[in-house]
Amino acid sequence: MSTHSPGTDPRAPFGARLRHAMDTRGPLCVGIDPHPSLLADWGLDDDVEGLRNFTHTVVDALADRVAVLKPQSAFFERFGSAGVAVLEAAVARAREAGALVLMDAKRGDIGSTMAAYADAYLRADAPLHADAVTLSPFLGFGSLRPALDAARESGSGVFVLALTSNPEGADVQRARGADGRTVAQAVLDRLAAENEGAEPLGSFGAVVGATLAEADADLGINGPLLAPGIGAQGATAGDLRRVFGSAAGNVLPSVSRGVLRHGPDPEALRKAARIEAEQLAEAIG
Numbered sequence: 001m002s003t004h005s006p007g008t009d010p011r012a013p014f015g016a017r018l019r020h021a022m023d024t025r026g027p028l029c030v031g032i033d034p035h036p037s038l039l040a041d042w043g044l045d046d047d048v049e050g051l052r053n054f055t056h057t058v059v060d061a062l063a064d065r066v067a068v069l070k071p072q073s074a075f076f077e078r079f080g081s082a083g084v085a086v087l088e089a090a091v092a093r094a095r096e097a098g099a100l101v102l103m104d105a106k107r108g109d110i111g112s113t114m115a116a117y118a119d120a121y122l123r124a125d126a127p128l129h130a131d132a133v134t135l136s137p138f139l140g141f142g143s144l145r146p147a148l149d150a151a152r153e154s155g156s157g158v159f160v161l162a163l164t165s166n167p168e169g170a171d172v173q174r175a176r177g178a179d180g181r182t183v184a185q186a187v188l189d190r191l192a193a194e195n196e197g198a199e200p201l202g203s204f205g206a207v208v209g210a211t212l213a214e215a216d217a218d219l220g221i222n223g224p225l226l227a228p229g230i231g232a233q234g235a236t237a238g239d240l241r242r243v244f245g246s247a248a249g250n251v252l253p254s255v256s257r258g259v260l261r262h263g264p265d266p267e268a269l270r271k272a273a274r275i276e277a278e279q280l281a282e283a284i285g
């Protein structure tokens with residue numbers, strides 16, 4: 001992991017900016033998940049001031065060196081508008097310091113209201129504009145169209161849930177449609193179509209948990225594969241090759257508690273992130 005800035009044209013599509021960030025800073029996304037238990041471990045109160053202190057500490061320690069920071073929106077929303085204001089400031093501060101920001105909001109809705117979510121996160125001048133956002137395809141992949149179009153227009157990205165890291169995900173995601181494909185494969189195929197011809201990497205990513213026993217799916221979507229589950233959920237860097245096979249080079253491993261538990265000392269956070277990034281780069285390199 002280096003402190004090198006992503007340095008590509010800020011107007012380049014998300015996939016190109018992410019490729020550059022992963023190549024120069026190392027393939028690591030650190031999740032900003034201010035759990036009440038982590039706030040307590042850091043000696044902070046479970047209130048807006050504690051949330052702000054926690055979030056700024058993580059951003060100031062890591063935004064100039066990790067490829068991606070991923071704030072989990074719910075932990076901010078639980079404090080209402082004051083918490084969302086902390087999130088908004090953190091997104092701006094992290095992007096200013098050179099990190100790409102993936103807003104973990106897991107949105108999905110009928111097309112007409114999906115357009116409003118797209119406005120909230122993907123429109124270039126939106127207060128909560130991030131480099132990318134997580135989306136849920138449960139209302140049908142086609143319902144995400146307004147977000148896909150908005151991302152293309154603003155040079156942002158999306159990560160659509162395909163094979164999630166939680167054990168309950170398989171009920172829905174491994175179910176087979178009339179054509180024999182699993183739901184997850186149908187999502188992956190639609191993402192591959194969105195990324196067709198994109199170089200060096202498409203902007204339409206999938207979420208595929210590092211905790212899976214095996215992917216058992218074609219992950220060749222020419223887009224990034226967000227891999228949560230490393231650390232607190234039990235997966236390790238060593239699992240990535242087995243799960244992702246030849247697609248490992250496009251994997252963006254994501255760690256939240258596994259890094260955050262080393263705070264609040266900024267130097268300890270930086271060290272934890274550096275070790276993770278080095279191990280992950282070696283595992284998928």
Ligand SMILES: O=C(O)c1cc(=O)[nH]c(=O)n1[C@@H]1O[C@H](COP(=O)(O)O)[C@@H](O)[C@H]1O
Nearest residue numbers: 031072134164165209228232233255256257
């Ligand atoms: O979209 C995600 O980020 C996500 C998808 C998934 O399948 N599993 C998963 O754990 N996540 C998120 O990744 C983070 C995992 O946190 P840790 O288990 O603490 O590393 C949480 O913010 C989850 O919401």
